[in-house]
Amino acid sequence: MNRTLWTSIGAGIVAAALLAGPAAAQGVIRIGVTQPLTGAFAASGNYVTQGAKIAEDQINAAGGVLGRKIQLVVEDNKSNPTEAVATAEKLIGKDKVPVMMGAWSSTLTLAVMPKLMEYGVPMLVETSSSGKITTSGNPWIFRISPTSEMEAKAFGSMTKKMGIKKADFLSTNNDFGLGAAKEFSEMLKGQGVQIGTMETMDPKATDFSAQLAKIKASGSDTLFVTTAVEQITLVLKQAKEQQLKARIITTGGSNSPDQLIQQAGEAANGSYHLVFFTPWFPEAVKNPDLAKKFVAEWNARKYPVGGLTEGFRGWDGINTIVAAIKAAGKAEPQAIQKALWNVKVKGINGDIAFIKQGPAGKESAQNVPSVYVVKIEKGKVAKY
Numbered sequence: 001m002n003r004t005l006w007t008s009i010g011a012g013i014v015a016a017a018l019l020a021g022p023a024a025a026q027g028v029i030r031i032g033v034t035q036p037l038t039g040a041f042a043a044s045g046n047y048v049t050q051g052a053k054i055a056e057d058q059i060n061a062a063g064g065v066l067g068r069k070i071q072l073v074v075e076d077n078k079s080n081p082t083e084a085v086a087t088a089e090k091l092i093g094k095d096k097v098p099v100m101m102g103a104w105s106s107t108l109t110l111a112v113m114p115k116l117m118e119y120g121v122p123m124l125v126e127t128s129s130s131g132k133i134t135t136s137g138n139p140w141i142f143r144i145s146p147t148s149e150m151e152a153k154a155f156g157s158m159t160k161k162m163g164i165k166k167a168d169f170l171s172t173n174n175d176f177g178l179g180a181a182k183e184f185s186e187m188l189k190g191q192g193v194q195i196g197t198m199e200t201m202d203p204k205a206t207d208f209s210a211q212l213a214k215i216k217a218s219g220s221d222t223l224f225v226t227t228a229v230e231q232i233t234l235v236l237k238q239a240k241e242q243q244l245k246a247r248i249i250t251t252g253g254s255n256s257p258d259q260l261i262q263q264a265g266e267a268a269n270g271s272y273h274l275v276f277f278t279p280w281f282p283e284a285v286k287n288p289d290l291a292k293k294f295v296a297e298w299n300a301r302k303y304p305v306g307g308l309t310e311g312f313r314g315w316d317g318i319n320t321i322v323a324a325i326k327a328a329g330k331a332e333p334q335a336i337q338k339a340l341w342n343v344k345v346k347g348i349n350g351d352i353a354f355i356k357q358g359p360a361g362k363e364s365a366q367n368v369p370s371v372y373v374v375k376i377e378k379g380k381v382a383k384y
Helices: 003-026 042-061 081-094 106-119 148-155 158-162 175-190 209-218 229-241 257-268 288-300 305-328 333-340
Strands: 029-035 070-076 100-102 123-125 141-143 166-172 194-201 222-226 247-250 272-275 345-347 350-352 355-357 364-366 372-377 380-383
Touching: 029 042, 029 081, 029 305, 042 070, 042 229, 042 288, 042 305, 070 081, 070 305, 081 100, 081 106, 100 106, 100 305, 106 123, 106 175, 123 305, 148 175, 148 272, 166 175, 166 209, 175 194, 175 222, 194 209, 209 229, 222 229, 229 247, 229 257, 257 272, 257 305, 257 372, 257 380, 288 305, 305 333, 305 345
Parallel strands: 029 070, 029 100, 100 123, 123 141, 141 364, 166 194, 166 222, 222 247, 247 272
Antiparallel strands: 272 372, 345 350, 355 364, 372 380
16 A cells, blocks of 8 residues: 555544544543343333433533533343442443442442442432431442432421321331331331331232231221332232222332323322322422423333333433533542532432531432322322
C-alpha cells in the first residue's frame, strides 16, 4: 500500500473521530444496575429496570453527561443473595462501573453491601427499606426509598382515621418483611393498638391458607401484608376464599395496585396500599409536570401500567446518579460518592437530597421521600 493511500485512510479516520464528537471519543460512562429480573421478585425488578432505561434514553437524547453518553449495564440477580453478590463482582471487577444502582430487595442489597466496601464503589438504593442498610456503617450507600421506620411514621396519622383497634401481620420472611412488621407493630403499639398474630411466609411460597386461618381466628380488624406483588395477589385471593373480614393494608410500596386489579380481580376491592408514587393522580406529587411526562413516556412504550409504582424508582435513581457524575466532573467512584452528598434532584417521588444515618464517620445517606395511601374500589384505584 503506498504512502498516498495510507495518508488518505489516516485522514478519514481522524475526520470520523471529529465528526463523532466527544461522547464517542471518550467512550460511554457505564452505570451498573443489579435487579431481580427472574425469580420471586421478577415483576418489580423488571419494572425498575424499565424506568431506568427511560432515564438512560432521555439523558442521552439531551447530550449525556460530561459530553459522554451513559450506558446501563444491567445484571439479573435472580432474586437471590448469592447471585446478587456475583452481579456486583462482575459489574465492578469486569465491567469497571464507577457507580451502581440496586438491588431491589433489602436482603439482596445487604448481601451486596460488603462488596461496595471492599472495592470502594457507591451504590444508589432505589427500593430496599430495611433500617440496617443505612445504619450499619457503610459510607458507599445512598438510599432514595424510605425506610420501614419512615413509612410506619408516615402511616401513623391514618391509624385513628381508619379506626384500627387490633392488627395482625403477614410478612415475607426476609429483611424487607420482618423489618416492616417490626416498625409498623411498634408504631401501632405506641398508639394503643393491640397486636394480634404475626405470621411469616417464605418469599417463594404460594399457599398461605395456614397463616390466613390463624389470622382469621385472631379476630383483628386489620391485616398488614408486606411482600412483593406476586404474593400479594395470592394473599388477596386466598383471603377472599377464606372470607377474611379484616381490611388488608400492604406496605413497602411494591404492591402495583393496577396489577393487583388485573390479577386478583374482585379480591382486590377494599384493600389499601402504601405507595411512593401516585401515577393515577400525578397532580398529588411535588413535581407533577415531571410525573405526567414520565407516565406519558411509560405508556407510549406500552410498558405494563401496573409497573408505574415501581418503574419511577429506576428513573429517579439513574437521574440522581447522573446528577452526581455531573457535579463530580468525572466518572470515578470516590468523586461520585462525594458528589452524591450534595445533589439536589427533582424526582418523580419529590425532591431528592440526602441526610446522614449510621455511626459517626461511616454514615450512609438517606433521602426523605413521600408516602401515600390509596384504596382499590370497584376495580379502580382511589385516593384515600
